[in-house]
Amino acid sequence: MARPVTDTRERIIAAASKLFYSDGIRGVSVDAVAAKAGLTKRTLYYHFRSKDDLVAAYLAARDQPNLALFQRWFAETEGGLPDKIEGIFRNLARSARHPKWQGCGFLRTSAELANMPGHPAIKIGAAHKKKFENWLRMTFESGGIGEGSRLARQILLLLDGSFAVVLLHRDPSYMETAGEAARSLTEAALPTRRKRTVAGR
Amino acid sequence: MARPVTDTRERIIAAASKLFYSDGIRGVSVDAVAAKAGLTKRTLYYHFRSKDDLVAAYLAARDQPNLALFQRWFAETEGGLPDKIEGIFRNLARSARHPKWQGCGFLRTSAELANMPGHPAIKIGAAHKKKFENWLRMTFESGGIGEGSRLARQILLLLDGSFAVVLLHRDPSYMETAGEAARSLTEAALPTRRKRTVAGR
DNA sequence: TTGAGTATATTCACTGGACGGTATACATAC
DNA sequence: GTATGTATACCGTCCAGTGAATATACTCAA
Numbered sequence: 001m002a003r004p005v006t007d008t009r010e011r012i013i014a015a016a017s018k019l020f021y022s023d024g025i026r027g028v029s030v031d032a033v034a035a036k037a038g039l040t041k042r043t044l045y046y047h048f049r050s051k052d053d054l055v056a057a058y059l060a061a062r063d064q065p066n067l068a069l070f071q072r073w074f075a076e077t078e079g080g081l082p083d084k085i086e087g088i089f090r091n092l093a094r095s096a097r098h099p100k101w102q103g104c105g106f107l108r109t110s111a112e113l114a115n116m117p118g119h120p121a122i123k124i125g126a127a128h129k130k131k132f133e134n135w136l137r138m139t140f141e142s143g144g145i146g147e148g149s150r151l152a153r154q155i156l157l158l159l160d161g162s163f164a165v166v167l168l169h170r171d172p173s174y175m176e177t178a179g180e181a182a183r184s185l186t187e188a189a190l191p192t193r194r195k196r197t198v199a200g201r
Numbered sequence: 202m203a204r205p206v207t208d209t210r211e212r213i214i215a216a217a218s219k220l221f222y223s224d225g226i227r228g229v230s231v232d233a234v235a236a237k238a239g240l241t242k243r244t245l246y247y248h249f250r251s252k253d254d255l256v257a258a259y260l261a262a263r264d265q266p267n268l269a270l271f272q273r274w275f276a277e278t279e280g281g282l283p284d285k286i287e288g289i290f291r292n293l294a295r296s297a298r299h300p301k302w303q304g305c306g307f308l309r310t311s312a313e314l315a316n317m318p319g320h321p322a323i324k325i326g327a328a329h330k331k332k333f334e335n336w337l338r339m340t341f342e343s344g345g346i347g348e349g350s351r352l353a354r355q356i357l358l359l360l361d362g363s364f365a366v367v368l369l370h371r372d373p374s375y376m377e378t379a380g381e382a383a384r385s386l387t388e389a390a391l392p393t394r395r396k397r398t399v400a401g402r
Numbered sequence: 403t404t405g406a407g408t409a410t411a412t413t414c415a416c417t418g419g420a421c422g423g424t425a426t427a428c429a430t431a432c
Numbered sequence: 433g434t435a436t437g438t439a440t441a442c443c444g445t446c447c448a449g450t451g452a453a454t455a456t457a458c459t460c461a462a
Contacts, residue, residue, distance in 0.1 A: 008411080023316045026227040029447055042450080043412050051448065102315045110369040111312035114303045115224045117371060126369050153375060154382040158355075161362025168311040168327050170318060174354060181355040181386060188385060209437080230421055243424080244438050252422065 009047050009057075012037045016058045021105045025055055025112050025121075055109070056120040062105055063128045070132065074139070081143045082186040085155060089162065089179025096172040103167035107160060132156065144191050151189045158182050210248050210258075213238045217259045222306045226256055226313050226322075256310070257321040263306055264329045271333065275340070282344045283387040286356060290363065290380025297373040304368035308361060333357065345392050352390045359383050 015036035019028040030051050034041040048054045070088055077087025095101060102108070106125035113119045133156050140148030162178040165171075216237035220229040231252050235242040249255045271289055278288025296302060303309070307326035314320045334357045341349030363379040366372075 024227070024313055026225070026313075027316060030449080031447070040413055041448085042414080045449065046411065103312065107365050107369065108312040108315060111304065111309040111365075112225055112227075114309060114368055115228060122369070129366070129369060150378065150381070153378045154359075157362035157366055157375060157379045157382065158358055159362070160365040161358035161360070164308050164312070164361040164365045165330070165358055167315055168308065168323070168330060174358060177351060177354045178358045180351070181358065181382075184386060184389060185382060188389070231423085232421075241439055242422085243440080246423070247437065 008037075008039070008043070012039075012044055012047055012054070013057050013061050016054050017061060020055065020058050020109075021102055022100065025109060030054070052120065056124055059106060059109060059121050059124045059128070063124065063131070066106075066128065067131055067135070071135065081140070081145075081190065082183040085186050086179040086183040089159070089175050089182060092159070092162065093172040093175035093179070096166050096175060104160065104163040107163055108167075129156065129160070140186075140189070145186075145189045146191070147189065151185060154185050155182050158185075209238075209240070209244070213240075213245055213248055213255070214258050214262050217255050218262060221256065221259050221310075222303055223301065226310060231255070253321065257325055260307060260310060260322050260325045260329070264325065264332070267307075267329065268332055268336070272336065282341070282346075282391065283384040286387050287380040287384040290360070290376050290383060293360070293363065294373040294376035294380070297367050297376060305361065305364040308364055309368075330357065330361070341387075341390070346387075346390045347392070348390065352386060355386050356383050359386075 012033065016028075016033045019033055019036055030044060031041050033054065034044045037044070044054070048057065073088045073091040074084050077084045077090075079087075106128050110122050110125050113122055116122070133152050136152035136155055137148045140151050145151055158178040158181055162175045165174045213234065217229075217234045220234055220237055231245060232242050234255065235245045238245070245255070249258065274289045274292040275285050278285045278291075280288075307329050311323050311326050314323055317323070334353050337353035337356055338349045341352050346352055359379040359382055363376045366375045
């Protein structure tokens with residue numbers, strides 16, 4: 001065959017993505033990924049050095065699209081900063097109602113591999129969440145919020161909390177509750193539009 | 202030997218608890234649990250019908266002590282409701298700095314077994330979190346907070362969010378951030394002590 | 403234009419080990 | 433002499449990773 005490397009690689013990653021996300025890392029064998037991709041395990045091992053490598057590639061491939069999705073949800077929501085933040089949670093709740101939804105792949109991987117803190121996949125997950133947090137912070141700061149850093153962390157906590165809680169209870173309404181909380185915190189952090197001097201901590 | 206059933210059972214659960222919490226469910230073999238408990242796998246299977254049973258027993262054994270710990274942290278913190286809520290997070294941050302800390306066993310199990318939503322262990326985890334949420338709600342309501350139900354959910358989201366985020370970044374300071382957010386939300390929900398009529402949503 | 407040689411890509415068949423669970427037998431306590 | 437409890441040894445399966453061979457595309461000299 002000798003197709004260009006990237007095609008096969010991406011087919012493998014696509015297969016891995018579906019399986020790892022749906023059944024967890026340790027719940028999916030390399031054979032299963034190869035079968036889903038329509039090739040032999042040996043071929044898979046030609047393109048990836050190890051299962052750990054494959055897991056890292058799976059998460060790396062989800063990094064940018066995930067971020068872009070959140071940013072789109074934010075951009076497409078009408079209204080002020082609090083509304084737009086709440087919009088992210090509303091969209092998330094909607095997507096969590098899809099039957100194939102299984103929480104956040106990054107968080108689930110970090111939970112599953114908690115005993116291997118140095119695992120490349122965990123580093124990728126951590127970097128992903130940091131990117132999101134930074135984007136929030138910059139958004140807040142350019143929206144006139146002084147302590148954008150703190151608010152960004154709080155929103156992130158609510159977001160990841162809703163991933164965890166909704167995965168456990170299978171009740172996406174928690175995401176709407178999280179959205180309300182996020183809105184409250186954002187409103188409280190917003191400058192009062194009247195007096196505007198120090199107002200710090 | 203023929204020791205009373207409960208002794209051996211509890212020794213097994215204690216061993217399982219350490220191993221499952223530290224290395225995850227699928228990362229620990231039944232043999233490993235038996236070895237840690239100082240007996241044979243066959244003996245273990247005399248006391249538990251399957252690994253799934255054992256996993257459920259592991260979480261069931263953590264239910265009450267965990268709840269009691271949170272309640273103690275709440276009770277032992279001086280001050281008003283917001284302070285006491287923040288106290289939970291502060292204590293949690295302290296415990297998360299212990300080298301053996303690996304997040305919340307209930308959440309990690311639900312993440313690992315996400316593809317088996319009916320698994321008994323997940324039901325136990327869900328019930329545990331519901332108990333905690335209910336305790337929060339009752340605490341808030343008897344503290345004079347009208348919408349205690351919503352606030353309880355928000356606090357829970359922050360708490361579980363901090364479990365997830367700290368597990369990923371290995372940075373317990375997120376728990377203090379979550380505690381601040383929890384305090385803010387609690388303060389905002391507290392009656393103004395002055396005008397007190399509707400003030401609803 | 404072709405054909406030899408090389409790098410890329412894929413397959414089949416296998417290994418060594420771990421894993422969940424069980425058949426059978428033995429020991430102790432009441 | 434039967435309930436309970438523990439141990440040895442085993443079964444069938446799955447799983448991450450590999451060795452050896454093969455097939456295809458690419459390069460470049462004749």
